[in-house]
Amino acid sequence: MRRTTVTALVVALIAGLVGVALMPRAPRLGTQTSGDRDLAAAARSAVPDPSGHRGLAVALVENGRIRTAGLGHRDPAGRPVEPGTPFEIGSVTKALTGMLLADQAAAGVVGPDDRLGATWPEVTGPARDVTLAELASHRAGLPRLALGSPLAWARVLLSNLSGGNPYAGQDVDTIRSATERVSTDDDERGEVHYSNFGPSVLGHALAAKAGLAYPELLHDRLLRPLGMTATSVATRADDLPAERAHGSRAAGRLLDPWTGAGYAPAGTGAWSTAEDLARLAAATLAGTAPGADAATARFREDGDTRIGYGWFTTRHGDREVVWHNGATSGFRSYVGFERATGRAVVVLGNTDKGVEPIGLRLLGVPQEEAEAAAPVVPVWIGIGLAVAFTFLGGLSLLGTARRRELDRVTLLAATVWGVAYLALGHRMGDWSVVPAWLWPVGAGLSAVGIAQAAARWRALPTVDAKVPWRRVLSVASSLVAAALAVAAVVA
Numbered sequence: 001m002r003r004t005t006v007t008a009l010v011v012a013l014i015a016g017l018v019g020v021a022l023m024p025r026a027p028r029l030g031t032q033t034s035g036d037r038d039l040a041a042a043a044r045s046a047v048p049d050p051s052g053h054r055g056l057a058v059a060l061v062e063n064g065r066i067r068t069a070g071l072g073h074r075d076p077a078g079r080p081v082e083p084g085t086p087f088e089i090g091s092v093t094k095a096l097t098g099m100l101l102a103d104q105a106a107a108g109v110v111g112p113d114d115r116l117g118a119t120w121p122e123v124t125g126p127a128r129d130v131t132l133a134e135l136a137s138h139r140a141g142l143p144r145l146a147l148g149s150p151l152a153w154a155r156v157l158l159s160n161l162s163g164g165n166p167y168a169g170q171d172v173d174t175i176r177s178a179t180e181r182v183s184t185d186d187d188e189r190g191e192v193h194y195s196n197f198g199p200s201v202l203g204h205a206l207a208a209k210a211g212l213a214y215p216e217l218l219h220d221r222l223l224r225p226l227g228m229t230a231t232s233v234a235t236r237a238d239d240l241p242a243e244r245a246h247g248s249r250a251a252g253r254l255l256d257p258w259t260g261a262g263y264a265p266a267g268t269g270a271w272s273t274a275e276d277l278a279r280l281a282a283a284t285l286a287g288t289a290p291g292a293d294a295a296t297a298r299f300r301e302d303g304d305t306r307i308g309y310g311w312f313t314t315r316h317g318d319r320e321v322v323w324h325n326g327a328t329s330g331f332r333s334y335v336g337f338e339r340a341t342g343r344a345v346v347v348l349g350n351t352d353k354g355v356e357p358i359g360l361r362l363l364g365v366p367q368e369e370a371e372a373a374a375p376v377v378p379v380w381i382g383i384g385l386a387v388a389f390t391f392l393g394g395l396s397l398l399g400t401a402r403r404r405e406l407d408r409v410t411l412l413a414a415t416v417w418g419v420a421y422l423a424l425g426h427r428m429g430d431w432s433v434v435p436a437w438l439w440p441v442g443a444g445l446s447a448v449g450i451a452q453a454a455a456r457w458r459a460l461p462t463v464d465a466k467v468p469w470r471r472v473l474s475v476a477s478s479l480v481a482a483a484l485a486v487a488a489v490v491a
Contacts, residue, residue, distance in 0.1 A: 013444065023439045026251050026432035027054035027351060030072035032080040040069035043347070046361035048371060052250035052353035052432035055081035059278035060362060061285065061337070061344035066278045074350060075246040076254065086230060086241040086271045087348035088257060089333045090326025091196075093233075093267040096222060097203045098136045098310020099284075099291030103221050104206055106293070112136075112309075116179070120205035125180040127201070134189070135202035136309035137299050141189030142198045146178035163255040163329060167269075170262030172213075175200050192301040196266040199310065203265020214265050222290050226283055228276040234269040235261040241271050245350040247330020250432040251382070255330035255352075267326055274346045277335050281344035284322075285337045295322050316365045316373065325356055334359040353432070386429025390442030393421025397449030401456060407464035409475040411453050416479055418446040 029050035033040040043058045044050075055072035068083030104110045110119055110132060117128030127142065134140040147170070179201055207214040215233040223231050234240045237259055248254045259269045283289035297306035297313040305314045313322045323336035332355045337344035345362045347355040360370035397418035400411060422443060431439070463472060 014447070017440075018443065020437075020440045022426075022443075023436045024251060024426050024429065024431040025436060026051055027073075027076075027248065029053040030055065030078070030080075032073065032078075033069065033071055034080055035069035035083040036067040037069070039067045040071055042362060043069060043071060043358060046358045048357060048367070053349055053351055054248065055085075055245060055350050056355065056358070057081050057083060057085055057087060057245075057274035057346075057348040058358075058362070059083070059274040059281075059344075059346040061278055061282045061342075063342060064282065064286070066275070066282060068274050068278065070274075074244075076248075076252075081245065081350075083275050084230060084273050086232075086244040086273055087333065087350060088245075088247060088326070088328045088331035089270050089272045089277070089348065090267040090328040090331060092272075092277070092324050092326040092333050092335050093265065093270040094199045095294070095310040095324040095335070096218060096270075096280075097199050097206075097265040098294040098308065099289065100206050100217060100221055101132055101136050101202060101291070101309050102294035103291035104209070106291070110206065110209060116201065116205055120176070120201075120208045122176055122208070123179045123201075123205070126183045127179040130184060130189075130198075132202060132205070133298075133309070135198045135205075136294070137307045138192050138195050138198055139190055139299060140195070140198045141184035141186065141193070142182060142195050142201070144193075144195050144197065146175075146182050146197045163249075163253060165256050165258050165260070166329075167258055167260040167263050170260050170268075172204050172261050174262045175204055192299060192307055196263055199266045200263045214261070225290050226279050228272070228279055231270075231272040231276045233264050234259045234271060235264060239269070244271065245331070245348075247328065247350050247352075249330065249430075250351045250353040251430050252432075253427055257330075258328050267328070270326075272348075274348055277333075277346040277348075278344065281335055281337050281346060285339065285342065285344050297322075314373070316360065316369050319363070319365060321360070321363060321365070323359075325354075327352065327354075332356075336360070336363060338363055382428075382430025383434050386425055386431060386434040387438065389421045389425030389429065390439050391445060393418035394442055394445030394447075394449050396421075397446060397453065401449055401452040405464065406456070406460055408457060408460045408462050409472055411457065411460065413475045413478045415450055415453050418449050420483075422446055 029047060039058060039060055043056060055074050057070050059066060059068045070081035070083050070085060072081055073079060074081045074085050105112050112133035113131050116130050117123055130140040203214045207217045210217050232241060240257055246254060284292045284295055294309035295311040296308045298308050300306050305312055311322050311324055313320060319338060321336045321338050326333035330352060332349045332352060334347045334356050336359050343363055345359045347359040349355045356373055357370040360373055361367060397414045400414035426439060
């Protein structure tokens, strides 16, 4: 008994040491700096915690002058972020789509109160009666997403687990046909309920009215007039910009970029730089950008926030900031400006850790108020996945290995799951919050379970069941499930 205990401790120690070498490592904002050094220093001091960030691109507009800087790394290889490094900007694109509406309304092409069906005649169903202004301000009573088939929803779920592109296969026809199926919620219509579907419908409707695709309309009416030559919409993988930043979880796991035409007006596949977005913010602040009137607050969301066409306006104490943020699976973005001071800021990050507090601090909002403005995310999910998966496999294996009635096929399944849970915890846990040393402890626990399983293996029957084929089928199904689970998040 004593010898068995010593052996288990030795195995746990060795596995723990190996686990230390393999344990998850969250990125940390690098020391590299490019561009304006004073701005880089100010941005670095505005970062409350460098853990979970890999790189940042920032821009500050003051008195009409644009300053830009890059901090940290654009990818795990350590290449530095530069002011011109492209980042995914996500839902910041919704503000651009709102500006397209204001621009086209100013040109007399459409009116904000025009019905969707009049602008995009191919659209049928109840959604054709919502107005363009309602779509631009999230007041149309439409769902957040309208993916259609259960298969599409399953793809989104799997992509969230695997770090893939949840909008793959969603094209313009997908959006158009979805408008034929969805119904507006009369109880929510007229109230602000954030949606990715509504702005996507708006963008494609404006593009259809102009006889163009959305990326072309955006380029012709907004990007080209402002000289935003580094901003693009990647509807295919071949469209992704060169020298771009690589997105990841705050825990370090690399994620695929998003591409696709369907939800492009809401932010799928949109890339830009701190320099380009600073031009947009400066011109919008000055009122010279096409569709700058979109930033005018028109409708109330709550006591502190109102919305125009895409742009939000929020009070922070005695300050009033016009803004939009963005969040894709591996990037965060924030663009904001304050009319009273004439200042604007852009912050782009290449992990899923929020950058809103950094932008607000650069605008002069006190730290406590700035941090309170960060989107609330369910941190407990990442914590739970890290802790549960790291220890669940080892504990379950130890319990199985100690059972009096046991056979080899059952023990094999428990052993495979003991390793699979470790892999799942490594990939899915939020190791920017949970201490990473817990993972080697879990590895040691699983190793002890494997050692005990090996010690019992020779004395066990292959199958110990009244109906052997059922036991074998059950174990085989469990092994397949383990393989698929690991493949989904590791591939």
